[in-house]
Amino acid sequence: MTTLPSPRPGAAVQLLDVHKSYGRAVALRGVSVIIQPGEVVAMLGPNGAGKTTAISLMLGMRRPSAGRVRLFDRDPGDRAARSRCGVMLQESGVNDVLRVRETVAIFRAYYPHPLPTKRVLELAGLEDVATRTISTLSGGQRQRVYYALAICGDPEALFMDEPTAGMDVESRRAFIGDVRRYASEGRTVILSTHYLEEADQLADRVIVIDRGVIIADDSPAAIKSRVASRRVTFTVTPSATAADFVGLPISNLELRDQRVRFHSSHPEEALAAGFRRGWDIRNLEVVGADLEEAFVTLTANRASDHPQNRAAQ
DSSP, X not given: OOOOOOOOTTOSEEEEEEEEEETTEEEEEEEEEEEOTTOEEXXXXXXXXXXXXXHHHHTTSSOOSXXXXXXXXXXXXXXXXXXXXXXXXXXXXXXXXXXXXXXXXXXXXXXXXXXXXXXHHHHTTOGGGTTSBGGGSOHHHHHHHHHHHHHTTOOSEXXXXXXXXXXXHHHHHHHHHHHHHHHTTTOEEEEEOSOHHHHHHHOSEEEEEETTEEEEEEOHHHHHTTOOOEXXXXXXXXXXXXXXXXXXXOEEEEEETTEEEEEESOHHHHHHHHHHTTOEEXXXXXXXXXXXXXXXXXXXXXHHHSHHHHHHO
């Protein structure tokens, strides 16, 4: 008989050796995650990796096939635990004919200690549209309404699923700033997103799930450091061709007019070859991999290690 890990008192969220299957489809395979109060955690993974299932288990929306889930030291289905959480879904199904202020006021009534309506509208950046009906809002404004509904109960833990979907670049940047300020007050924030730049900016911890198992759990900086290569970009005169880079220690070469971009674990060697060819290199930038590149590398390495892929090699 397998002994489950013991819960840690005081943690905000705990998944302890959790398995989840849907018939023959296995979504999670022995996942263990402990999230402490005040942490901002981004859960990343390819489609179907299991991250949505993990969050559903944390919220008590699904039950594990095996293992243990705790939310504020309680069963996640416990009303006392769930009342301490706010949830921002991509589509919350609010009534389009209601005004923004009315919608916030209605949802506040569901919680024992809600924030004042005025404060919620301020935090969500909705003061200017408070009297408008939901149906007249843009996609980005609707996302802010969903955010307002998630925080109106003054939650200790905020769960967000693709929170900036439908927002333009400026709105996304402003929203990330709003969430960061909210998290700075000691709130626990758990988000699932496909915008890896967003995860990099918001999270102090990133959990990468692939095929139902955790393949990385660390700070964004630590995960990015796993990618040994550097990203190199520059403009060159005369224009370069792919043939100029044959035999050099590079990958992911991109050429566009006079702009060159590639990855290399030995950028000095690649650049030295270019100088020997007489290139006039300008606007040179050599930086470490970003979170998206690290994510792609991690999941690609896992795919190459998959038994089916090894058998095909």
